[in-house]
Amino acid sequence: MSSVATSEDAALGGMPDSPVAMPRGRRRTEAAMLLFAVALVAFAYANVGFGLKGSLPSGMAEYMIAFVVLLALAHLAVRILAPWADPLLLPLAATLNGLGIVMTYRLQEVGRNGNPGTMSVPLSSSATLIQIVYTAIGLGCFVAVLALVREPRMLQRYTYTFGVIAIVLLALPALLPASISEVQGAKIQIRLGGFTIQPEEFAKLALALSFAGYLVAKREVLSLAGRRVLGIDLPRARDLGPVLIVWAVSLLLLVFESDIGTSALFMGLFVCMLYIATQRTSWLLIGFVLFAAGAYASSKLFGHVGERFQIWLHPFAGTNAFNNAYQLVQGLYGMASGGILGKGLGAGQPYLTPLVQSDFVVTAFGEELGMTGLMAILLLYGLIVQRGLATSVSVKDPFSKILAGGLAFILALQIFVIVGGVTRLIPLTGITTPFLSQGGSSLVASWILIALLMRLSDTARRPPPQPIQDEGMTQVVNLS
Amino acid sequence: MNRALRRISIAVLVMFVLLLANVNYLQAFEAGNLANKPGNSRAFAAQFQYQRGEITTADGKVIASSKNVGGVYKYQRVYPQGPEYSPVTGYDALYSESGIEAAENSYLTGNSSKLAVRNVIDMITNKPRKGATVQLTLDSNAQNTAWNMLQASGKSGAVVALNPQTGAILAMASYPSYDPNELAVLDGPQINSNDNKLLKDPAQPLLNRATGATYPPGSTFKIVTGSAAFSQGNSNPNTVVNAPTSLQLPQSTAHLINNDGEVCGTLGNNKATIITAFTESCNTAFANIGMQLGSATLKSMAEKYGMNDPNLKIPTPVAQSNFPLEPDQATTALSAIGQKDDTVTPLQEAMFSAAIANNGTLMKPYLVQQVQAADLSIVDSASPTALGQPVSPAVASQIKQMMVSVVNSPDGTAAAFKNAIPGVQIAGKTGTAQNGINNSGLNDAVFTCFASNGNRSMAVGVIIQGGGYGAAAAAPIAVGVLKAYLENG
Numbered sequence: 015m016s017s018v019a020t021s022e023d024a025a026l027g028g029m030p031d032s033p034v035a036m037p038r039g040r041r042r043t044e045a046a047m048l049l050f051a052v053a054l055v056a057f058a059y060a061n062v063g064f065g066l067k068g069s070l071p072s073g074m075a076e077y078m079i080a081f082v083v084l085l086a087l088a089h090l091a092v093r094i095l096a097p098w099a100d101p102l103l104l105p106l107a108a109t110l111n112g113l114g115i116v117m118t119y120r121l122q123e124v125g126r127n128g129n130p131g132t133m134s135v136p137l138s139s140s141a142t143l144i145q146i147v148y149t150a151i152g153l154g155c156f157v158a159v160l161a162l163v164r165e166p167r168m169l170q171r172y173t174y175t176f177g178v179i180a181i182v183l184l185a186l187p188a189l190l191p192a193s194i195s196e197v198q199g200a201k202i203q204i205r206l207g208g209f210t211i212q213p214e215e216f217a218k219l220a221l222a223l224s225f226a227g228y229l230v231a232k233r234e235v236l237s238l239a240g241r242r243v244l245g246i247d248l249p250r251a252r253d254l255g256p257v258l259i260v261w262a263v264s265l266l267l268l269v270f271e272s273d274i275g276t277s278a279l280f281m282g283l284f285v286c287m288l289y290i291a292t293q294r295t296s297w298l299l300i301g302f303v304l305f306a307a308g309a310y311a312s313s314k315l316f317g318h319v320g321e322r323f324q325i326w327l328h329p330f331a332g333t334n335a336f337n338n339a340y341q342l343v344q345g346l347y348g349m350a351s352g353g354i355l356g357k358g359l360g361a362g363q364p365y366l367t368p369l370v371q372s373d374f375v376v377t378a379f380g381e382e383l384g385m386t387g388l389m390a391i392l393l394l395y396g397l398i399v400q401r402g403l404a405t406s407v408s409v410k411d412p413f414s415k416i417l418a419g420g421l422a423f424i425l426a427l428q429i430f431v432i433v434g435g436v437t438r439l440i441p442l443t444g445i446t447t448p449f450l451s452q453g454g455s456s457l458v459a460s461w462i463l464i465a466l467l468m469r470l471s472d473t474a475r476r477p478p479p480q481p482i483q484d485e486g487m488t489q490v491v492n493l494s
Numbered sequence: 495m496n497r498a499l500r501r502i503s504i505a506v507l508v509m510f511v512l513l514l515a516n517v518n519y520l521q522a523f524e525a526g527n528l529a530n531k532p533g534n535s536r537a538f539a540a541q542f543q544y545q546r547g548e549i550t551t552a553d554g555k556v557i558a559s560s561k562n563v564g565g566v567y568k569y570q571r572v573y574p575q576g577p578e579y580s581p582v583t584g585y586d587a588l589y590s591e592s593g594i595e596a597a598e599n600s601y602l603t604g605n606s607s608k609l610a611v612r613n614v615i616d617m618i619t620n621k622p623r624k625g626a627t628v629q630l631t632l633d634s635n636a637q638n639t640a641w642n643m644l645q646a647s648g649k650s651g652a653v654v655a656l657n658p659q660t661g662a663i664l665a666m667a668s669y670p671s672y673d674p675n676e677l678a679v680l681d682g683p684q685i686n687s688n689d690n691k692l693l694k695d696p697a698q699p700l701l702n703r704a705t706g707a708t709y710p711p712g713s714t715f716k717i718v719t720g721s722a723a724f725s726q727g728n729s730n731p732n733t734v735v736n737a738p739t740s741l742q743l744p745q746s747t748a749h750l751i752n753n754d755g756e757v758c759g760t761l762g763n764n765k766a767t768i769i770t771a772f773t774e775s776c777n778t779a780f781a782n783i784g785m786q787l788g789s790a791t792l793k794s795m796a797e798k799y800g801m802n803d804p805n806l807k808i809p810t811p812v813a814q815s816n817f818p819l820e821p822d823q824a825t826t827a828l829s830a831i832g833q834k835d836d837t838v839t840p841l842q843e844a845m846f847s848a849a850i851a852n853n854g855t856l857m858k859p860y861l862v863q864q865v866q867a868a869d870l871s872i873v874d875s876a877s878p879t880a881l882g883q884p885v886s887p888a889v890a891s892q893i894k895q896m897m898v899s900v901v902n903s904p905d906g907t908a909a910a911f912k913n914a915i916p917g918v919q920i921a922g923k924t925g926t927a928q929n930g931i932n933n934s935g936l937n938d939a940v941f942t943c944f945a946s947n948g949n950r951s952m953a954v955g956v957i958i959q960g961g962g963y964g965a966a967a968a969a970p971i972a973v974g975v976l977k978a979y980l981e982n983g
Contacts, residue, residue: 130565286502330531385520437517438516438520
């Protein structure tokens with residue numbers, strides 16, 4: 015039993031020889047796994063230096079110390095604020111975040127200090143430092159969420175506030191002039207000075223919170239069956255309202271921001287949470303049919319969307335590989351050249367893929383760490399999702415259940431959409447890879463997501479208060 | 495709600511399994527196909543990560559090597575002798591190879607299956623991978639002489655020298671040539687610009703005239719016509735044939751005359767022996783012989799000497815030397831003296847002499863002597879094989895007698911070279927081929943010859959475009975190459 019757990023026992027009024035077996039907080043497991051994560055990241059960082067120059071990268075000590083201090087602080091905060099939280103979430107996220115920093119450093123060095131290659135959009139020479147600052151902000155938000163949200167159910171009070179926040183965040187880039195919001199034909203960001211914010215990353219979380227609150231309130235109504243068609247219980251027509259509103263919002267995203275990836279993400283999130291809340295298969299079907307119809311129609315109506323389908327189906331046809339499918343094809347070539355074991359960090363040519371540091375960062379890992387490394391990274395994501403779903407199953411209160419399930423699912427869906435997109439499993443849509451992509455918005459939002467899952471798992475695993483009768487033996491106070 | 499959650503977990507599991515399966519498919523199964531897609535610059539770069547094997551001459555002179563220049567494309571190809579050897583070596587550029595660089599690419603890169611075990615051992619022992627060295631049959635002395643003399647002539651043409659006993663190619667030069675270093679730069683746009691310049695050059699420097707182009711053989715083809723006649727068994731060099739000063743071609747108003755309308759030999763009455771007709775290169779005598787033999791017989795003999803073969807590789811591909819079946823007597827007469835539709839490569843010219851020098855057996859020409867892996871073990875070496883036997887040893891000696899007469903007889907067309915190499919008997923045949931539409935072009939000078947000093951022997955074919963008389967433009971180069979080779983043996 016860990017020391018923290020023991021003090022926790024004391025706080026709950028238990029005794030060392032309490033007859034009830036206490037669940038463990040497992041904070042020591044978390045610390046050990048964090049050490050493992052740090053060792054892995056430090057090894058990868060050194061590997062980049064050896065791959066490029068044959069020596070340790072300069073500045074490695076400072077960066078790694080900063081990374082360790084940040085993680086230590088986060089771990090301490092968890093010990094105090096969420097002692098019962100799942101012990102794997104923080105180390106898993108830290109590993110991915112660290113690998114993201116390593117890849118940012120690797121790509122920052124392209125064409126610098128005599129290293130080969132040129133980037134389509136070169137990273138600044140302080141990109142790694144900035145990424146560490148983003149990590150600090152991300153972990154700061156992580157601690158802040160744990161500190162502010164002591165009880166997940168309190169978030170239910172802000173259902174409509176979160177809904178409004180989400181819609182404002184989503185609408186903002188569409189309403190702003192293209193000069194500060196458009197990137198590669200999609201209006202998805204806000205450019206402020208030298209920094210860009212992608213509001214959709216935060217809108218995603220606000221929507222999940224809002225949906226969870228709404229569904230807890232309305233799930234009884236939504237699960238009332240209307241007519242039965244082909245063995246499926248269809249909901250009453252008047253209850254279709256909220257589904258149609260979300261569908262309309264996701265379509266508007268498509269129309270005004272040409273962002274099919276985020277649109278799919280939102281639709282998937284809503285339908286998933288609706289299904290958890292009502293357990294009605296009909297909602298899944300309705301959601302899927304509505305999204306497919308919307309996507310098909312927009313692929314016919316809007317060139318940007320239709321082109322994505324053509325690139326996906328025929329990347330090598332004609333001159334596609336040298337024109338609009340160039341990025342996808344270069345990513346595939348990179349992964350192919352990595353093969354099973356990879357070129358080694360610093361030894362591949364990921365810079366040949368345009369914008370490899372953001373959407374295509376997975377192909378850079380595929381090229382340099384190989385199929386083996388990429389599968390390991392996918393399994394890290396898979397484990398986070400699994401911890402989230404396990405939390406959702408074990409947590410008692412319906413709001414927490416729907417929220418945990420929704421957050422775990424949206425992470426899984428985001429990985430599926432972007433990794434599937436760059437590996438040509440599905441049409442490519444530009445969304446970020448959580449923790450790995452270079453940039454701040456996605457990283458901070460991902461850490462907030464992990465903080466919410468930590469809080470939910472803390473609630474799920476926290477032992478119930480001991481009954482007052484069970485106080486144990488009378489205390490003997492020695493007054494010698 | 496847990497039932498729904500479990501179903502969603504299964505859906506998530508399926509999503510991750512799909513991603514993992516697709517990564518396996520891409521990086522393990524599809525990787526090879528993707529690497530071979532045109533425009534995959536990563537696959538290009540991979541070729542330049544290892545030191546490519548060297549190309550050397552038979553006497554060990556390095557004519558292509560790889561230099562470590564750092565960067566994405568680590569190794570750059572260097573050709574120390576530039577244009578002298580480029581018709582043989584070709585070039586190794588970013589996107590393509592030619593010549594030996596292309597034909598022996600798998601050995602030079604080290605990708606050959608014969609080198610696979612060594613590559614694994616190198617990987618385990620952490621030795622940098624290196625391609626195998628390709629040693630050619632070329633003699634640097636003969637090659638250098640051939641190139642210098644071609645360059646000095648200033649006319650486009652080519653020289654090929656063979657070892658008649660084995661078929662080993664001892665010299666192969668073509669002029670004008672190009673500097674392969676210009677195409678070995680590791681800079682795509684620069685290569686394209688250099689390549690375009692070479693492609694647009696009217697002098698056609700990229701054309702390897704030695705094996706890649708064909709020219710009319712002219713009177714050197716009389717070796718084939720003579721071979722066909724003697725192989726019939728009813729004639730020999732002393733047989734007297736009709737050799738008029740002017741011959742009217744059947745079903746034609748055209749007249750065929752000897753060079754400058756000369757009378758052939760001293761017998762008079764429009765008669766001459768075959769050896770005299772050969773020595774003085776009388777066209778009418780061989781036109782008559784050709785008409786008597788018929789086009790089919792001539793074609794059959796030409797093919798035994800290696801003509802009409804589209805598949806010869808040395809290991810670089812060789813252009814087909816042509817002798818089509820002629821439809822009538824008039825064209826048969828012209829084809830018998832190496833005009834009309836007859837065309838040959840300079841290599842084919844050398845092969846005519848080589849077969850005679852080797853007692854009638856024609857050896858298959860080859861350029862690669864052996865391939866040596868980086869650990870110095872021999873992974874491949876040449877085994878001389880016969881391409882065929884165009885003539886019997888007896889006929890070969892009769893043709894040799896006539897070719898010696900061309901050099902030794904005072905009336906011979908190459909009499910000037912009688913004592914060109916002290917103590918060495920040269921046997922040869924000149925050709926002065928008419929060219930162009932209605933023969934309006936300058937005559938091509940052709941010479942094929944062979945000689946031996948008892949220790950070494952060599953057969954040479956030379957064609958100089960627009961060189962005029964074979965004896966004047968082509969023979970000095972051929973004899974120069976013979977001399978350089980035999981006197982250094």
